[in-house]
Amino acid sequence: MKKLSARRRHPLAAVVVLLFALAVTGGLYAAFAPADTAKADGTAQSLAIEEGKKLYSVGCASCHGTGGQGTSDGPSLVGVGAAAVDFQVRTGRMPLQQQGAQAPRKKAIYSQAQTDQIAAYIASLGAGPSVPTKDQYSPDGADIAKGGELFRTNCAQCHNFTGKGGALSNGKYAPDLTDVNPKHIYEAMQTGPQNMPSFPDTTMSEKNKKDIIAYLDTVNSSKSESPGGLELGGLGPVSEGLFAWIFGLGALIAVAIWVAAHTAKAKKS
Amino acid sequence: MSTTTTNESGAGAPGRRKAPAGERVADWADGRLGIYSLAKANMRKIFPDHWSFMLGEVCLYSFVIIILTGVYLTLFFHPSMEEVVYHGPYVPMQGMRMSEAFASTLNISFDVRGGLLIRQIHHWAALIFLAGMFVHMMRVFFTGAFRKPREVNWLFGFLLFVLGMFTGFTGYSLPDDLLSGTGVRFMEGAILSVPIIGTYISMFLFGGEFPGSDFVPRFFSIHVLLLPGIMLGLLVAHLILVIYHKHTQFPGPGRTNKNVVGLPLMPVYMAKAGGFFFLVFGIIAAIAAIASINPIWAIGPYRPDQVSTGAQPDWYMGFAEGLIRVMPGWEINLWGHTLVLGVFIPLVIFPLVLGAIAVWPFIESWVTGDKREHHLLDRPRNAPTRTAFGAAWIAAYFVMLVGGGNDLWATHFHLSINAITWFVRIGFFVIPVLTFIATRRVCMGLQRRDRDKVLHGRESGIIKRLPHGEFVEVHEPLSQEQLHTLTAHEQPKPLELEPEFDENGVARKAGAGRRLRVKLSKGFYGDGTQIPKATREEYEEITSGHGHH
C-alpha cells in the first residue's frame, strides 16, 4: 500500500488509472452484454418462385437450410408465409448480420421485387399468411380510440404506451415503433416475428389491427403531436426525472451561483 | 451606513409635524403586533453569501409554486372514480370509459386555457422540489451544518423530504392514469405483504378490493390537505430555526464561530432572495413551456388488466422501485400463512436506508462527545469519515435508482436486464463500501494537498534555473488569509479507553457502550483517517530554513 501510495503522484499514474478503468469497463461490458442465444425466422408464388429460390440459396440457405427446412442456426421456414418474409427482409432484419440476442432492424438489402420473389418461393414451401393489401393495413377510417385501447391491452406491455419500445429478458427487446411502415406492423402482428407472439385474425380481427395501426399513426409518428412540449423520448418518469435534475436543478444552481457570487471588483489597473 | 443615517434624520425633520403614511401604518401595527421589536432583531439580519446556501431557497420557492399551482388545479380537478365516457377534444380518447379524475385531468390539459401549463408547472416543480431537497440535504450533510445546535432542524428537513416523497406519490396517483394506477397497484401489493395486518390495511385504504372507487378521493385529501398541512408546519418551524440559529458560514478571514459575516436582509437579501423566487418560478415556467411531463393522454386511463413497459414512479420513488425490482423472490409458507419476504424486506429496508442518513448527526455527536455549538462549516475533505459515509449512502441510493430503471438501462445501453439486476444486487452491498474507501482516500489526498500548500505555498508553474543548474518550480507563499482558511478546521483526536487500572490500582472496566464508542471514535479519527494539518512550528521551520524559493 505504501509503495502504491508513493507512486500516486507519478506522471503516468493517471494514464494507468485510465487504462485500468477502460479495461474494467470493457471487461464488464463483455461480461454483461447479452449472450448470443438468437434465433430468427422467415417464410413464402409461381413464376417468381424460381427467381426467389436462386436468391434464397445465395442469401438465406446457409442458416435456414437448402429447402427451407431449418438448421441449428435458423428456424424452418416451411409454413411461415409470404408476410413473414416481407417483414423480415424489408425491415432489414434478414439476412442476419451476426447471431445475437435478437435480429436488429437495419437497412433492407433486397429490393421489394427481390423480396417478393423470395416470399413467393417460401410460400410455395407451405401455406402461411400472405402479404397484406393496402386496404387491410391503411389507417384510413379506423377507430383511433378503440385502437388505443387494443394497443394498451395487447401491445403496450412490451412496446410502451405509445410504442417507444422496451426491454425483454436477457438482452432481447421490443423495438421502437416510431414511423414503422403500417404494412410491416400488420405483418408483425400477423406472423409474430422472433419472440413476438402472433395475433392472428382469429383472435385479433382485421378491423382490430387497422385500429391499432391508426392509433400508432396518430401517437407515434414524426407528425404526432406532443402538446406539452418535448416528449423526452416518451419513456415516462425516468427521462422526466433526469431532465428535472440536469436542466431544472442545473439551471437553478447556475442561477444560484450568479445570485450569491460577489460582484466584480474595480481593480486598479 | 452614513447615507442611511442622513436619510433618517432628513426624513425626521418634516415628520415633526406629521409622520409619513408608511410610518403611521407601522406605528398602528406596532401598537398591536409589536413589529418594531421584531424588525429590530431581523431587519438587518446577516446572511452569508454562498451559492450552496441558496439550495434551501430552491426548495422553499418550488414548494410555494406547487401550492399556488395546486390550488388552481383543484378548481378544475374532480377527485372521483365515477366512470364516465369521454367526449372531449382529444381524438384518441373519444368514446373511452374512464374515471372522472382522468377525464377532468384531460379537461385541464385540453379545454382549460393555460391548464396544461399549470399542470406541467405543478409537476415539474414537484420533481425539482424533491431534487432540491435532496441536494440541500447533502449540502448540509457534507459541510457538517447538522451539528449542534441544528440537529432538530436537520430532522425537520429530513421529515420534509420523506413527506415530500409521499405527497408526490399521492399526487402522481390522482389522475388515475395507467402509469400511476400501476404504481398504486404496486403499493397495494406491498401493503398486502405486511404480515398479519396487510390485508386489513389494504381493505381499509382502498375501501375494499383494489382498485375500488375510493382511493382517488382519499388520496386527494391526503395530497392536498393532510400532508401539505404537516409540511407547511414543519417548513415554518424549519425557517424559524434557521433565523433563530443564524446561518452557518464557511471559515475564512474574519469569519469565526461567534459571528456571521455577510450582507443584511434589508435591502440586499430581500432583493436577492425575493428576486430568486421569481428566478426559480421563471425557470420552472420555461421548463413547463418546452418540456412535456406526465402526458396522461398518451398513457391512457387505468385498467387493472393493462400495463405498459417502462412503468416507473417519479424519480424520488425510484430508489424504492429499485429495491423491489432486484429483491429475490423469497416467500415462506408456514402453518397456513405466507411471509412474503420478497416484498416485505424491501419495504423494511426502504425506511432503514433513508433513516441511516437521518440518524448520522446523533451517531457522530455521540462518537465525538462534542457538546459545543458549531457555526463554522467543515470543508468535506476535513471530515473524511463523514464525507465517505455520505458518499457511500449516495452510492447505495444511486445503485438502487439504476435498479429502478433497469429496463431503460437495458434498452438504451444494449445490456441484458438480467445482468443489470444482478449487478445491482451485488452492487448494493459492494459499491457503497468501495465508495466509502475511495472517498476517504480522496479526502486524505486533498488534505495532504492543503498541507503542502500551507507549508510550501502555491505552485506557480514558473520554472527557475538555479546557478548550479538545478531547476525548481517557484512556489508562491500564501497570504495570511489563505493560511488561516486552510488551517482553521479542527482535527478531533480519537477517544482512548481509560487504563484498566486507575492510579490506585483499582480495576475499572469500561462498559460495552464506552468500548464501542472508543472503537468507533478510533475508526472515525484514528490512524490513517486524516493527515495532520500543518503546525506553526513546521511552517516556521520551512519558511525560515529555506528562505525563499
Place this chain on the structure above:
Amino acid sequence: MSSQDIPEENLPSTQDAHGGAVTKTAGDPFADPGLPPHEARIQDIDEQAAKRSERVVAFLFLLSMLATVGFIASYVSVPVDKSIYVFPIGHISALNFSLGLTLAVALFCIGAGAVHWARTLMSDVEVADERHAIAAEPDVKAKVLADFKQGAEESAFGRRKLIRNTMFGALALVPLSGVMLLRDLGPLPGTKLRKTAWSEGKMLINQNTLQPLRPEDIQVGSLTFAMPEGMKEEDHDFQKEIAKAALMIVRLRPENIKDKRELDWSADGIVAFSKICTHVGCPISLYEQQTHHVLCPCHQSTFDLSDGGRVIFGPAGHALPQLRIKVNDKGYLEAMGDFAEPVGPAFWERG
C-alpha cells in the same frame, strides 16, 4: 476611497477567532487576520457604470411588463387546440408554449432585475453579526426550573396521584374513539382475495373481439387475453373483478409442456394463466413465444409458461396460477372452475 468605506467594527482587531490556542499570538502565521478590507465595485466608484446598471435593471423590469402583456395577448388570441411545429421541440400546443414562455420571461426578468440591482447598486460591504449561545444562561435556567417546580407544586400533580392516574387513563382512552371511527374505511378481507369471477362452465371471452374463444382460433405462438363470460366493461365492479380475473392464453405444442399438471389442465395444448403477477399484481404479459417465458414489465419477474408458470427470475415468490380449462360440447373453451389458489400478490392469510 475604499479604505474609508470599511465600517469600524469590521476592522481586524475587533474580530475574535474561535479555538483559543491559535488565536492572534503576534506572529502566528495562521492567525485570523480579520475581515479583509472592502474593495469597491466599478459601480461604487464610477457613476457611469452605476447608471448603466440602473438602466439594465429598469430594462429587465420593462421586459417583464411586456411579457405579461404578451401573456394576456396569447391567452386571448391563441386557440386552446392550436398546434404548431417548433424546431426542435416538435408539434406542440401553441397556447402552452406562448403562455409558458411569456410567463417565464415575466417572472425571470423581475428576479434578474432585483438580483442585478442588489448585486451592483446595493452596498456589498460585508457586515459581521455577533452570535449568542442558543442555550440559556445559568440564571435563566435556574429561574425556569424554579418556576416550573413551583407550578408543579401548586397543581399538586405529584401529590394527588388519583387525579394524575385517572387523567392519564382518560387521555389514553379517548383516541380510541378516533381509531374506532376508521373501522368503516373498508370491509374486512374475508375470502375476497381468494375468489375471482371465474367459475365452472364460464366461457373464455376474447377481449379484442368480445367473442367466445374456440380452440382452433388459437395458434401456437400467439397470445390472447380473455375474461369470463358475462363480464362487461360497463359493470360497476368491472375494474375490481378484472383485477383478479384477467387471463392470458397461449398455445404450446403438448410435447413442450414440461409440467404434468399444466398438461392436465390444458386443452389441446392451450394453457390459460392468470395475467396478474404474483409479485405485486402488475398485469404480466410480455410473452416471448420462442422461449415460452413471460416477463412482468414492472419488476421483471419471469415465469416459464411451459413449466407450470414457474418463477425463473425476479422478485416474484410463487408460480403464476393456472386456470383449468376444457373444450365444451359446443366447441368453445370454458373454465372448469375458479383458480385453485388466490391470484395476484401473496398475502399473510394466503398460506
